Amino acid sequence: MGILEKISEIEKEIARTQKNKATEYHLGLLKAKLAKYRAQLLEPSKSPAAKGEGFDVMKSGDARVALIGFPSVGKSTFLSLMTSTASEAASYEFTTLTCIPGVIEYKGANIQLLDLPGIIEGAAQGWLMSVFMCRRDLPSVVSLSVSGKGRGRQVIAVARTADVVIMMLDATKGEVQRALLEKELESVGIRLNKSKPNIYFKPKKGGGISFNSTVTLTQCSEKLVQLILHEYMSSSEIFNAEVLFREDCSPDEFIDVIVGNRVYMPCLYVYNKIDQISMEEVDRLARRPHSVVISCGMKLNLDYLLEKLWEYLALTCIYTKKRGQRPDFTDAIILRKGASVEHVCHRIHRSLASQFKYALVWGTSTKYSPQRVGLTHMMEHEDVIQIVKK
Numbered sequence: 001m002g003i004l005e006k007i008s009e010i011e012k013e014i015a016r017t018q019k020n021k022a023t024e025y026h027l028g029l030l031k032a033k034l035a036k037y038r039a040q041l042l043e044p045s046k047s048p049a050a051k052g053e054g055f056d057v058m059k060s061g062d063a064r065v066a067l068i069g070f071p072s073v074g075k076s077t078f079l080s081l082m083t084s085t086a087s088e089a090a091s092y093e094f095t096t097l098t099c100i101p102g103v104i105e106y107k108g109a110n111i112q113l114l115d116l117p118g119i120i121e122g123a124a125q126g127w128l129m130s131v132f133m134c135r136r137d138l139p140s141v142v143s144l145s146v147s148g149k150g151r152g153r154q155v156i157a158v159a160r161t162a163d164v165v166i167m168m169l170d171a172t173k174g175e176v177q178r179a180l181l182e183k184e185l186e187s188v189g190i191r192l193n194k195s196k197p198n199i200y201f202k203p204k205k206g207g208g209i210s211f212n213s214t215v216t217l218t219q220c221s222e223k224l225v226q227l228i229l230h231e232y233m234s235s236s237e238i239f240n241a242e243v244l245f246r247e248d249c250s251p252d253e254f255i256d257v258i259v260g261n262r263v264y265m266p267c268l269y270v271y272n273k274i275d276q277i278s279m280e281e282v283d284r285l286a287r288r289p290h291s292v293v294i295s296c297g298m299k300l301n302l303d304y305l306l307e308k309l310w311e312y313l314a315l316t317c318i319y320t321k322k323r324g325q326r327p328d329f330t331d332a333i334i335l336r337k338g339a340s341v342e343h344v345c346h347r348i349h350r351s352l353a354s355q356f357k358y359a360l361v362w363g364t365s366t367k368y369s370p371q372r373v374g375l376t377h378m379m380e381h382e383d384v385i386q387i388v389k390k
């Protein structure tokens with residue numbers, strides 16, 4: 001049996017197993033198995049087809065946003081509207097076949113926006129192939145070169161490198177598309193609008209499995225954790241580990257932690273084409289969590305979408321100040337969350353960090369204003385910094 005078949009068998013079994021106290025260990029085991037096979041499936045393929053030309057776009061600007069969605073929901077129309085890049089848009093599916101970058105300029109930041117081919121159910125496994133083969137307007141050579149099994153996977157691989165994902169949905173069929181895409185991204189380890197489970201996990205050389213928790217656990221027990229570990233780790237031959245739950249996590253969240261390489265990513269669900277649905281329907285979609293309704297065709301609500309996107313990117317703006325002068329609030333240095341004074345230095349000048357003596361910082365990252373700090377000090381949004389050289 002191939003891995004895909006094994007995965008589908010386990011998925012079926014999970015679906016038909018009732019969830020209750022008596023089956024929790026069995027389900028835990030199945031989920032650990034599933035995670036193991038999926039990890040194997042996602043190992044980089046050695047075949048050249050999986051590389052997929054046209055996808056290796058350089059990261060540039062202050063942040064990266066990937067447009068993910070079914071074919072013909074309006075991704076390319078959106079890119080052409082928001083950036084100075086034109087991406088071909090048309091009424092037929094799979095108009096876009098590669099990754100097309102554009103830049104949104106907003107509040108002094110350059111946000112890289114990536115238009116991508118439409119993905120469909122099963123994209124993670126590369127089932128796009130047959131669809132590409134059906135596009136008759138392409139010469140057969142082209143359709144072969146884009147039909148690589150990895151194409152759907154390529155889209156998802158690009159999504160993993162983004163700071164925020166915009167899941168673009170057709171408002172007239174949004175609900176089904178949303179559920180299918182969520183499942184697709186979920187199956188390759190992308191967690192949308194979730195934070196990393198607060199579990200400490202460390203494989204060890206000996207000592208068996210040590211299990212502790214700082215909170216009352218209602219979804220996991222020591223026995224279940226051991227079963228899952230045993231099942232998942234039997235392939236890697238690790239039988240010793242330290243586990244500390246600092247949060248009441250589910251078995252799935254625990255599995256995420258042991259499998260690792262999960263991406264926890266903010267996602268905005270953008271319902272496009274609201275010019276095609278009733279006001280009541282628009283209202284209902286707009287109230288869903290993490291959702292924005294727009295119409296690219298009629299240019300509706302695009303400003304609000306940018307505001308939301310900015311909020312989800314959660315970029316850190318830092319203002320610089322020279323000795324004896326007022327801070328320069330007109331020109332912010334824009335950094336990702338978790339940036340240090342060293343990051344700020346690099347942004348100002350390549351050699352600044354090596355001449356750095358100390359910095360004075362005003363703002364929420366310090367106890368006193370100003371406070372003298374070193375290179376490793378973590379900056380916060382809207383801090384002001386004055387750098388003193390040796």
Ligand SMILES: Nc1nc2c(ncn2[C@@H]2O[C@H](COP(=O)(O)OP(=O)(O)OP(=O)(O)O)[C@@H](O)[C@H]2O)c(=O)[nH]1
Nearest residue numbers: 072073074075076077089090094095096118296297
């Ligand atoms: N009614 C309506 N049509 C729209 C809107 N936005 C885009 N369209 C149309 O939807 C069709 C598909 O748009 P594209 O931008 O090519 O969609 P895409 O998601 O890039 O499609 P693929 O590249 O094939 O995956 C085009 O005919 C657009 O004119 C909208 O807000 N309202």
Ligand SMILES: [K+]
Nearest residue numbers: 072090092095
């Ligand atoms: K299209």
Ligand SMILES: [Mg+2]
Nearest residue numbers: 075076095096
């Ligand atoms: Mg397109």
